[in-house]
Amino acid sequence: MPELPEIEVIKNIIYPYLKGNNINYSIIRNRKLKYLIPQEIISISNEKIINIKRRGRYIIFILKNNSIIIHLGMTGNLLIIQNNKKIKTYDHIDLVINNHIILRYSDIRKFGFWIWYNSKHYKNSIFIKKLGPEPLTNTFNSLYLYRITQKKKIPIKVLLMMNEIVVGIGNIYSSESLFISKILPYRKANTLTFIEISILVKNIKYILYKSIKNGGTSIYNYIDPYGRKGNYSKFLFVYKRNNKLCKICKTKILKMIHRNRSTFFCSVCQI
Ligand SMILES: [Zn+2]
Known part of the structure; x- marks a missing residue:
């Protein structure tokens, strides 16, 4: 999607x-x-x-x-x-x-x-x-996300994919921003510290900007209006990279199915 x-x-x-x-x-x-x-x-x-x-x-x-x-x-x-x-x-x-x-x-x-x-x-x-804030605006900031995560016991990745909390982040960009932030996707949201949330918010913005600059990600059938594929796929660390080696620590990327959605992560780099 x-x-x-x-x-x-x-x-x-x-x-x-x-x-x-x-x-x-x-x-x-x-x-x-x-x-x-x-x-x-x-x-x-x-x-x-x-x-x-x-x-x-x-x-x-x-x-x-x-x-x-x-x-x-x-x-x-x-x-x-x-x-x-x-x-x-x-x-x-x-x-x-x-x-x-x-x-x-x-x-x-x-x-x-x-x-x-x-x-x-x-x-x-x-x-x-009913939509939540745009992730690339100042309304989506560390304090905003921290206040929400404090009250939620659901996995942080599930929370990031909820459109009423923040819009436009699906499986690809939640997996990737959690990897870069060194946070396991199934960590309960309320266990994240304010510092972890601040790093996460910064990385979400960074990844989204970088992907836009590279024309998006073409894992399935996404093409732009000129029929071109996006170039961000080559920057992916974990998404759809299960059984491949982590680009940072060289251990195998793992895949876990949670609520019918696949989650990809590195069990060494992410805690
Ligand atoms: Zn790793």
Whole structure:
């Protein structure tokens, strides 16, 4: 599943193609994503895209009076199509833009969704309203996270992946930031000291920035809107590296299944 860096990379690439331009019309080849594609998106005509935002893992198109809220689910991709390109089975949506480009949405597993929100104030929608702070803003700081972890006995990795606490961090970036911070993923949140939390917060920001700079991580099918893979995979220390040697101490990286999610860690480097 794409996490914050991948969504940020996508948003940054599509931004100059879409901002201030009109959606002439849409072509919907399959309405059945996670939620049925709404009628307003099917019949969209001559709608100006005023702005493009990212919040958590959502991409939002702000129109004159409405907004479109997009979630890529597990395998969704947004592509900039500049020449005629053959349609594939999983190309569900085309937005035909007035500058001769097409924004194409493809999604193999169809867990992504497109929502029509009847206001340009998208922050009030039920999808956005409940979200916690953005990890790359000052609202997400050591004191904020420490106050929360003090009251929680759940594993720190599970907590980092909760969108109501902090948005956009999934399995990849929680595993990696915990490794760099030398903290075991299954440590109970309330056992972390303030110093450990401060290091963790700093490393989360560092890793997210570094991944954005490198175009995100392509472990599964993530590609950017130009069809390119992200380069951050080569920087991974633990994620999907089970049975490979730790880049720091040369012992084997371990994998543990917890609540149906795999967790990757080094039992020597992390305590
Ligand atoms: Zn190690």
